[in-house]
Amino acid sequence: MKKNIVGEIMKYDVIVIGGGPSGLMAAIAAGEKGAKVLLIEKGDKLGRKLAISGGGRCNVTNNLPIDEIIKHIPGNGRFLYSAFSVFNNQDIIQFFERLGVKLKEEDHGRMFPASNQSADVVNAMIRQLDNYQVKVMQSTTVQDVIYNEHGVSSILLKDGRSYDANALIIAVGGKSVPKTGSTGDGYAWAEKAGHTITELYPTEVPLTSNELFIKAKTLQGLSLRDVELSVLNPKGKAIITHKMDMLFTHFGISGPAVLRCSQFVVKAMKKTKGDVTMKLDVFPDCNQEELFQLVVKKIKEDNKKAIKNILKGFIIERYLLFLLEKADIDENEQGGTISHEKLRQFASLCKGFLFTVNGTLSLEKAFVTGGGVSVKEIHPKEMSSKFMNGLFFCGEILDIHGYTGGYNITSALVTGRLAGVNAAAYSQTIK
Numbered sequence: 001m002k003k004n005i006v007g008e009i010m011k012y013d014v015i016v017i018g019g020g021p022s023g024l025m026a027a028i029a030a031g032e033k034g035a036k037v038l039l040i041e042k043g044d045k046l047g048r049k050l051a052i053s054g055g056g057r058c059n060v061t062n063n064l065p066i067d068e069i070i071k072h073i074p075g076n077g078r079f080l081y082s083a084f085s086v087f088n089n090q091d092i093i094q095f096f097e098r099l100g101v102k103l104k105e106e107d108h109g110r111m112f113p114a115s116n117q118s119a120d121v122v123n124a125m126i127r128q129l130d131n132y133q134v135k136v137m138q139s140t141t142v143q144d145v146i147y148n149e150h151g152v153s154s155i156l157l158k159d160g161r162s163y164d165a166n167a168l169i170i171a172v173g174g175k176s177v178p179k180t181g182s183t184g185d186g187y188a189w190a191e192k193a194g195h196t197i198t199e200l201y202p203t204e205v206p207l208t209s210n211e212l213f214i215k216a217k218t219l220q221g222l223s224l225r226d227v228e229l230s231v232l233n234p235k236g237k238a239i240i241t242h243k244m245d246m247l248f249t250h251f252g253i254s255g256p257a258v259l260r261c262s263q264f265v266v267k268a269m270k271k272t273k274g275d276v277t278m279k280l281d282v283f284p285d286c287n288q289e290e291l292f293q294l295v296v297k298k299i300k301e302d303n304k305k306a307i308k309n310i311l312k313g314f315i316i317e318r319y320l321l322f323l324l325e326k327a328d329i330d331e332n333e334q335g336g337t338i339s340h341e342k343l344r345q346f347a348s349l350c351k352g353f354l355f356t357v358n359g360t361l362s363l364e365k366a367f368v369t370g371g372g373v374s375v376k377e378i379h380p381k382e383m384s385s386k387f388m389n390g391l392f393f394c395g396e397i398l399d400i401h402g403y404t405g406g407y408n409i410t411s412a413l414v415t416g417r418l419a420g421v422n423a424a425a426y427s428q429t430i431k
């Protein structure tokens, strides 16, 4: 074993850069397979982003069937089919339960630690690193990755130290929320090995709008439950629709339905080179005619009352008043005196209020980075580079992105597991 004068090991079977979910899983898997592993993390804590996922409760995976999981990873989810045949969401659940972390399922299949403590998940992974004697260096930044004519050679730290490796796993994440340590350091190392970095863009990100009602903060702070939000193409056809909650903010819109629509807005804006129209349906479970008839029936029951009182509780009040105004109906007008034409217009707005968005918050503020190391250049069952011997990638640095809800973390843990197992196997071949 190569050591320096103070007895420190200078060469490892596998070096993992990045202590997020993908790097932690990779280091554990490589350790489990008997490799001598070094895990290097820039920050003073392991799994920082993992710990803040799922509203700070750590959304470790999702319990939906594999086909559904893939559908919820619109950024190259299909690339993961082979990986899932080796290690999948059910394996993640078993992995944590074996480590003593009881999980529970919540809405939309989201899996959390039963304790609601993200520390339980992170600490269980850290204990596994210990069990496999993985050497962990925290507060240590990798500055560069060195390759030679045979493949991976060594890594160079910011403080000038360097370590040799038979196999190297780059697990440094994307560029979103850089305060968690993910600052996009890995892209240059991938390019140096000949890899293509597909265009980076924000996904799972709030949307901005120049609409007057946004600028005037008319609906700021209003949240709507279980609405249907669509991104429209220039012909008015829905590119994507999501039925979830949403929120109006001072700059535009946010909330789960918006985050899911955001990547489709980014792509549509590229094509249109301008604003994109969104459609909001607050009555997704009935059609426009049924809705109109319901309004007429409600008015008939008490036609002398002001329309705003007749429709009290029909939709949340701020949005009701907003739509009445848009339909040119005075909120204090007696229900019975309002023309059917205006009521039809109101029903139509309830089913499809159209407004434009003109962008997203920055990549740094996005939950997830779109784009990354092209998956065409990665062996899908190994997570190894097609260009450089001994080089592996896992997690968000890859051009894979899913919706929030445990899909990105599933992708990180699954690709991490494969990278770790295969990096350990590769390191055996060159001993």
Ligand SMILES: Cc1cc2nc3c(=O)[nH]c(=O)nc-3n(C[C@H](O)[C@H](O)[C@H](O)COP(=O)(O)OP(=O)(O)OC[C@H]3O[C@@H](n4cnc5c(N)ncnc54)[C@H](O)[C@@H]3O)c2cc1C
Binding pocket: 017, 018, 019, 020, 021, 022, 023, 040, 041, 042, 043, 047, 048, 049, 050, 052, 053, 054, 055, 059, 140, 141, 142, 143, 171, 172, 173, 174, 176, 177, 180, 181, 182, 183, 184, 185, 186, 366, 367, 368, 394, 395, 396, 397, 403, 404, 405, 406, 407, 408, 409, 410, 412
């Ligand atoms: C607020 C928030 C909530 C989220 N919620 C969800 C959710 O509910 N469900 C879901 O599926 N996904 C969620 N995500 C996304 C998910 O957390 C990420 O996709 C996932 O953490 C990516 O894992 P990773 O291991 O690839 O990278 P990261 O978790 O980003 O980890 C990369 C690590 O590499 C380290 N590193 C970087 N450069 C260097 C270097 N030069 N030297 C050494 N170390 C380095 C970083 O410090 C970091 O610790 C959320 C993200 C955010 C920001």
